[in-house]
Amino acid sequence: MRVSRFFVVILWFCVLFAQITRAEENTLSFQGFSGLLNTPHGGVMEYGSATFMFSDQLAERGRDQYAYADNYILGIGFFPHFELTGRIAATNTHDNSFLPENAGETRDLSANIKVHAPFIPEDWFDLAAGIQDLGGASNYFDAKFVVASKTISDFRFSAGIGKSESHVGRMDGVFGGIEWMPLDWLRLMAEYDGADSNVGGQLQLPVTLGNFPIDIGLKVQLLTDAPKIRDKNFFGISLSIPLTKQRISREDPFENIRDSAMAHLGLENTQSERHDQNSGQDNAEIDQPKQKASEPSAIVQTEQSIAPETFGRPDSQDKMKMNDLFDPTNIGQSVPPMEDGSAAVLRLRTKQLGLVLIEYGFEGVEVGFNANSLYVVLENNVLNNNEIDVFGVVFAAVASSGIELDSLSVVLKNLDIPIIQVTAPLKRIQALIAPECIRLNERCAAVSEFERTMEVAYIDESAAFAAQRNITWVNLSTDSDVFWTPRVIFEPIISGYTATEYGVNDSTMGIRTYLGVPIWKGNELTAIWNTPIYHTNDFRNGRFKNQKMRAGLRNLYFNQTFKINPNIYSTLSAGKFLFDTLGWVSDSVWNFDEGHQRVRLRWTELYNDDDRVYKKRQSYVGQYRYYFPSLDSAVQVSYGTYLDEDRGYLLETLHHFGDTTFSLYFKKSDYKGVGVAITIPLSPRKAMKPWFFQARMVERWSYGLETVVGQDTNPIEVSFVRVPTPTYTIEKDMFNHDRLSPVYIRSHVLRIQDAATLWEAE
Known part of the structure; x- marks a missing residue:
């Protein structure tokens, strides 16, 4: 079994130097959804948590057996009762699948979703449904399932039914499993996955490093009756973290509905009883009558x-x-x-x-x-x-x-x-x-x-x-005052292709440097430089060599923001964009309903003297956004004519966990595409104080993956639904990434x- 010595050393380090806490109950299976080894159970990932897992089990494409391979899985508890996971599966990480000697190798990017029934009382049973390998042109692991679980003492029993296209027969019919949890950090499990019976175990070490809780896990398949792999043992290594260290005030939005339904039926949900131990605190001090400002005791002290x-x-x-x-x-x-x-x-x-x-x-x-x-x-x-x-x-x-x-x-x-x-x-x-x-x-x-x-x-x-x-x-x-103090911001840039036939990861990397100088009220001069640092082989001299990061002055423009009234702002950015393009971008925002709702209009005109591209490109995009404070999430839809002169729409959901944001989106114009992105802070909570200048890392750094759907093939070099967005925007620079609103502050x-x-x- 191929368990690295490095991981064992890290595991023992955490045991010796960390504070052990309670383990996460719903961990990822080898297939990417929360579950046992190859099958799901009725639970979902904890709301506001993220898990990264590496495993070495793969059902080979077109073959009825498992093999050793590389799986990279990321799972997110997006909503209460909802999880989303992404999986990169590859027979070999670096091989070019177009070469004859690598024909038949598997390399796939897929997504799984799983939804837990929210209205069933927790002390009854758990019920969940899910889809494996959702959408996409090539569905190697397609499966749909419904599963129920019941916990009795230290045992959890699961049973479900599924429909699968798997060549090994996994989850194509009835499946089930048993988990025994004698200790918080130890779990033994046995399952029937619809084709084979498997036995395994899991070590889950919950620790606190400093003030940050993490879970480190090792899951192992020890025995199986699958005829072609009886001599193979598969494993998975996982790391689970909360997406924010700050306390959040959000509650389960379904809990009140469930409690009301139980009361209406004359039943008692013992799991939903909640008591505020602090509700009886003495508020006499803060409820005392206010003193008049003229009373000497209010402010009298000697120097x-x-x-x-x-x-x-x-x-x-x-x-x-x-x-x-x-x-x-x-x-x-x-x-x-x-x-x-x-x-x-x-x-x-x-x-x-x-x-x-x-x-x-x-x-x-x-x-x-x-x-x-x-x-x-x-x-x-x-x-x-x-x-x-x-x-x-x-x-x-x-x-x-x-x-x-x-x-x-x-x-x-x-x-x-x-x-x-x-x-x-x-x-x-x-x-x-x-x-x-x-x-x-x-x-x-x-x-x-x-x-x-x-x-x-x-x-x-x-x-x-x-x-x-x-x-x-x-x-x-x-x-x-803020004027004439240069602000220098550094942002790492990673751009490329993931899980294609050319390799698991092809990328071009560098540093983007922003220089902003406030000149007068609402005005800033912005300059942006690109500094390439590293390119993978396919970007250096291979298939994507014409797309590698370009060095030099990328943007140079003025921004002027006008405040029309307390709710309406408009910004005009004019100058040089994208190295050799001149033009302007108008960005207008109307916030209303205390920030619950926002309307945004962007109008762009770009001019280029290069005969190989359009001399004049125009883009008109309107956007509506609605914010849900109880979930700290937003939904926004955009429609218009985009930078490549394609007309279409973009539907996006944004989910905030402290300073971390996850977004899911679907877009359609000439093609259809789906994607996921994560945004995290790279600067400390308090940055360098302004002096004669200020230097810092970017406060919000984003990385995302997207793929074309609804096609017989899966093209990777297509551009559609692109919005030209200057570095300086009303949403980011005036309203701190859409967070300076009454509704956001109150929540x-x-x-x-x-x-x-x-x-x-x-």
């Missing part, structure tokens, strides 16, 4: 009591006299005169707050106050993975500043354009980010109270703070709470 520790870091300016820190002539009439000097102390603390936020890395910082409220306006270029982290950091900074007013309003800008405003009572903010609330693994009562009292809205720039009278804006005596309060720890870490 000596404003210690550097108040803000969590030393600052030499804390030792300066109060009159040296601000200009007293700027004190507004909104602050009532106080004999004890509390108005001056409030101004001092507000100025210190602004300076500390600048020191943290925020730009364009403005701070002010009136008799009841504190106001913070800023621009963020350091917390780029998810900009709602800004609110958590500002909340923590204000809570530690000693400022005691009734409420806090935070306005977030991009390129000096105000985008969104969050307002909440300071008492609720302090309760939300209290350490005893953050440490809980469940929602504490303060979270619900904060959600109830928080106000979030797209901000009307022309009427910003118009409803708030007599605001005193504090002079910070420093320039922190991610736990993320804001978690971000408060970033301030404590500093």
Whole structure:
């Protein structure tokens, strides 16, 4: 049996140095769906988890036996009760299947889906249905099945029926299996797969490395009665991870429906009983009557009591006299005169707050106050993975500043354009980010109270703070605007073909460097360079040599964004695109229904002097997107004329797991295609602070696979439904990848709470 020594060493390392936790119950089978060895059970992968597996078992194409081969499987728990897996199967990873000596070898890219019945109570049984090798021109592993499972003590019994095109007869008829789980990390299994009986085992080692939980697994087929492979033992090595380390507030969307149905039938679902241990917490402190701003106890402290520790870091300016820190002539009439000097102390603390936020890395910082409220306006270029982290950091900074007013309003800008405003009572903010609330693994009562009292809205720039009278804006005596600070961003580029007859992976790789210079409000100059690093043989001097990554200046253009009203934005990008093409791209976005819905229009004209291509290409694409906060997912559909002058549509679903996004899409114009893509952050949660420049990795890096469907053949060098998208877009640069909306912020309060720890870490 071919188990690498390297894997054994890693396994023992994890045993010795990691904290063992509970193992994942629904692991992948050799066939790519969750199950035993070759058959499925009634469960699905855990929602929000991902598993990568390598196995060496393959049913050879056109032959009635299994053989050693390479299988690369990736499975995702996309939704509650739904899993999607992709599989690359290859007799040999590097052989060119067009050569005569390699004729008959298998190389295939396939997808599997499996759906668990959501309305059956968990203590009854599990029921699932699935399809193996969905779609595609060549279906080597096509199978459809329905399976039920019942767990009794340490045993899980499964039985199902399927229809399969497998030459070995797998899952073509009745199948079933038994699993025995005597220990959390050990599982023994026996199955009948419709043709053969198999016996095997699985070691599943759940560990925590640092604060990140992972599962490392080894699955082995020990015995089989298949006549041609009785002397062969197959194995699979797997790695399972959660797709986010942040706590998520989403619940099973089917749970309330199931509970209601059970109650209607007069039955009790014992598995659905849930108790909030924190619901009885004493809220007396945060529910106390608010003090009037004029009461001395609200803000009175002597100058000596404003210690550097108040803000969590030393600052030499804390030792300066109060009159040296601000200009007293700027004190507004909104602050009532106080004999004890509390108005001056409030101004001092507000100025210190602004300076500390600048020191943290925020730009364009403005701070002010009136008799009841504190106001913070800023621009963020350091917390780029998810900009709602800004609110958590500002909340923590204000809570530690000693400022005691009734409420806090935070306005977030991009390129000096105000985008969104969050307002909440300071008492609720302090309760939300209290350490005893953050440490809980469940929602504490303060979270619900904060959600109830928080106000979030797209901000009307022309009427910003118009409803708030007599605001005193504090002079910070420093320039922190965003303009003329170069931003250098690095992004790895991997482009190529996967699981074709030329090889399992043919790719061209390099680094794409972005230089963006903000010049004035809403304006940025963008330049992009390509630096090739590596090409596989077929890109270097083989079949794809004309498609390898091209070096040099790729794009150079201006971007100007206009804010029509709080919900409508438009950007015009004009200059040089794709090395030798001149043109412009217009991108307009309308967000409405608090961000649940969005309409987007893109209009492109490109000109090229090369006679071999069109001298003028036009593209008109409209898009509608709807966001589902309970699932943190979105569905969007696009229709129009695309870059290759083909007319068609694109249907896409986006699924967010913290800072990781998975997307599935179907597109149709001259061809039909399906694809999957993953987007992950490559930069740390907090990037380099802007200085004379700022350098960082790209905050969202994407990689995807797609294939043509609905054809007798599977062409790989076709281009259709392509949208020319500049690096600078409203969705990305104004709304942080479509996440700066009231509905998104309200549904991610736990993320804001978690971000408060970033301030404590500093």
